[in-house]
Amino acid sequence: MENLKLHTLLSNLHSLTKFEGENPDIASIEHDTRKVVPGSLFICIKGYTVDGHDFADQAVKAGAVAVLAEKPLPLTVPVVVVKDTQRAMAVLADAFYGHPTQALRLIGITGTNGKTTTSHLIERIFRDAGEKTGLIGTMFTKIGDKTYNTKNTTPDSITLQKAFHEMCENDVDTAVMEVSSHALELGRVHGCDFDIAVFTNLTQDHLDFHGTMERYKHAKSLFFSQLGNAFLQNRPKFAILNADDEASEDFIKWTAAHILTYGIDRPADLRARDISITAKGTEFTLETPQGLRRVTLKLAGKFSVYNVLAAIAASLCAGIALDEIIASIEDVEGVSGRFELVNAGQDFSVIVDYAHTPDSLENVLRTVSEFARKKIFVVIGCGGDRDKSKRPIMARIACDLATDPIFTSDNPRSEDPAAILKDMEAGAAGKTYQVIPDRKDAIGYAVSKATAGDVILIAGKGHETYQIIGDKILDFDDRVAAKEAIALRFG
Ligand SMILES: CC(=O)N[C@H]1[C@@H](OP(=O)(O)OP(=O)(O)OC[C@H]2O[C@@H](n3ccc(=O)[nH]c3=O)[C@H](O)[C@@H]2O)O[C@H](CO)[C@@H](O)[C@@H]1O[C@H](C)C(=O)N[C@@H](C)C(=O)N[C@H](CCC(=O)O)C(=O)O
Numbered sequence: 001m002e003n004l005k006l007h008t009l010l011s012n013l014h015s016l017t018k019f020e021g022e023n024p025d026i027a028s029i030e031h032d033t034r035k036v037v038p039g040s041l042f043i044c045i046k047g048y049t050v051d052g053h054d055f056a057d058q059a060v061k062a063g064a065v066a067v068l069a070e071k072p073l074p075l076t077v078p079v080v081v082v083k084d085t086q087r088a089m090a091v092l093a094d095a096f097y098g099h100p101t102q103a104l105r106l107i108g109i110t111g112t113n114g115k116t117t118t119s120h121l122i123e124r125i126f127r128d129a130g131e132k133t134g135l136i137g138t139m140f141t142k143i144g145d146k147t148y149n150t151k152n153t154t155p156d157s158i159t160l161q162k163a164f165h166e167m168c169e170n171d172v173d174t175a176v177m178e179v180s181s182h183a184l185e186l187g188r189v190h191g192c193d194f195d196i197a198v199f200t201n202l203t204q205d206h207l208d209f210h211g212t213m214e215r216y217k218h219a220k221s222l223f224f225s226q227l228g229n230a231f232l233q234n235r236p237k238f239a240i241l242n243a244d245d246e247a248s249e250d251f252i253k254w255t256a257a258h259i260l261t262y263g264i265d266r267p268a269d270l271r272a273r274d275i276s277i278t279a280k281g282t283e284f285t286l287e288t289p290q291g292l293r294r295v296t297l298k299l300a301g302k303f304s305v306y307n308v309l310a311a312i313a314a315s316l317c318a319g320i321a322l323d324e325i326i327a328s329i330e331d332v333e334g335v336s337g338r339f340e341l342v343n344a345g346q347d348f349s350v351i352v353d354y355a356h357t358p359d360s361l362e363n364v365l366r367t368v369s370e371f372a373r374k375k376i377f378v379v380i381g382c383g384g385d386r387d388k389s390k391r392p393i394m395a396r397i398a399c400d401l402a403t404d405p406i407f408t409s410d411n412p413r414s415e416d417p418a419a420i421l422k423d424m425e426a427g428a429a430g431k432t433y434q435v436i437p438d439r440k441d442a443i444g445y446a447v448s449k450a451t452a453g454d455v456i457l458i459a460g461k462g463h464e465t466y467q468i469i470g471d472k473i474l475d476f477d478d479r480v481a482a483k484e485a486i487a488l489r490f491g
Pocket residue numbers: 031032033034044045046047048049050051052055138151152153154155156180181182183
């Protein structure tokens with residue numbers, strides 16, 4: 001990146017009060033002292049844990065040449081005071097990195113479940129169509145063939161714009177990203193010029209953060225109401241909405257973008273009918289304005305059909321040919337940790353899945369029920385420091401839809417694992433279940449009890465390769481734990 005003068009950078013804020021202080025070169029912008037280098041502009045953010053203003057002097061010691069804050073600070077470098085540093089950070093990040101999303105086709109996916117899966121499907125279609133792609137989401141950030149670890153599903157605005165900038169430098173044509181409700185609420189995607197905004201569904205999660213389903217829905221709706229309000233011929237904006245989810249009815253009213261709907265149960269522009277679940281996956285007939293096609297997926301369940309419909313709709317809006325899209329989709333084997341089969345020579349099925357909400361757990365267990373002929377074991381926990389009200393609901397679903405539910409731990413974080421399990425048990429009064437707090441033991445128990453033809457669903461952690469207990473991040477992978485347990489039993 002070329003250095004920018006502080007005053008030039010600040011002009012992007014369009015503040016009515018002109019900053020008259022010194023005008024150093026800005027080499028980088030950071031909100032985290034741990035990333036500050038000589039020449040950085042440090043932005044103070046009031047966080048949920050600490051206040052970035054308390055770290056400003058540390059930033060200066062690390063080489064920051066200017067500070068953006070919400071109050072005057074006694075520092076040796078210029079301090080620019082704004083009302084809301086979080087908001088200013090998004091504007092400055094976009095400007096510092098050269099407004100990268102204006103040079104990319106940007107596709108975002110929001111919704112409670114299915115964001116990662118749908119984003120991976122879309123990325124695959126565009127790659128097969130010969131485009132260079134970028135991907136940002138829960139599992140990683142990918143630019144061309146390089147992948148980077150991510151902390152958040154949707155990163156903060158600086159990390160985000162930096163990734164987009166790198167995409168532009170690497171000639172990426174299309175960037176596909178997950179847009180979480182937290183990101184929408186906290187303005188992490190302010191300034192991102194989305195071309196296509198996709199909605200998967202809205203069901204219960206994250207009530208610890210949003211408070212009510214209404215507020216949660218409102219956060220999701222921002223994605224569509226903020227989508228380009230100009231009818232540009234060269235860059236039309238599209239909202240891809242799930243006709244079977246009633247939240248879409250409001251999103252349709254609140255967006256000015258062109259709308260394409262998809263669905264199964266209700267009329268939609270793209271509709272799947274005659275769905276049949278086969279041993280190898282799912283088949284359905286696709287109705288589109290461009291004709292009918294029979295589609296054969298290697299992916300399981302009705303919920304996968306929704307993700308596929310959303311991906312097809314987004315790709316059609318970008319002008320990719322329907323038959324090309326279907327060829328790509330039919331070739332997809334699956335997404336890591338989503339309904340992933342673990343085969344280690346055992347005579348029962350073991351499935352690792354990322355279901356960690358009531359709706360996803362119910363969907364995935366219903367899908368299992370469609371082919372399971374004998375017992376269904378489910379190993380399930382609920383995350384610590386996350387929505388407590390979903391715990392009893394998930395436990396009840398596990399008891400209602402599996403024959404052998406086993407409650408265990410899933411990233412207890414700062415909470416006592418026993419207390420989380422008690423919250424779960426409150427939803428399972430009168431039902432039969434086991435409680436095995438150690439996740440490895442819980443998986444071992446299910447594997448030791450399963451017999452030929454049974455199914456074990458290990459839910460909640462999917463692709464995760466860790467278990468967070470207290471402030472320790474321990475190595476843990478459901479797929480490895482299952483394989484080890486199978487090896488122990490069958491030698
Ligand atoms: C609740 C929430 O969203 N928290 C996010 C927030 O953290 P925070 O407010 O606790 O930050 P903080 O630690 O108080 O720090 C405040 C400021 O001081 C700075 N600081 C702090 C310490 C230090 O030594 N030096 C320093 O400069 C920090 O960089 C920050 O600017 O800002 C951080 C940096 O951007 C985020 O990584 C962090 O996400 C945490 C890890 C998190 O768990 N978030 C979850 C709830 C979340 O956002 N989830 C959604 C996905 C949900 C889904 O997919 O279903 C997501 O998009 O990831």
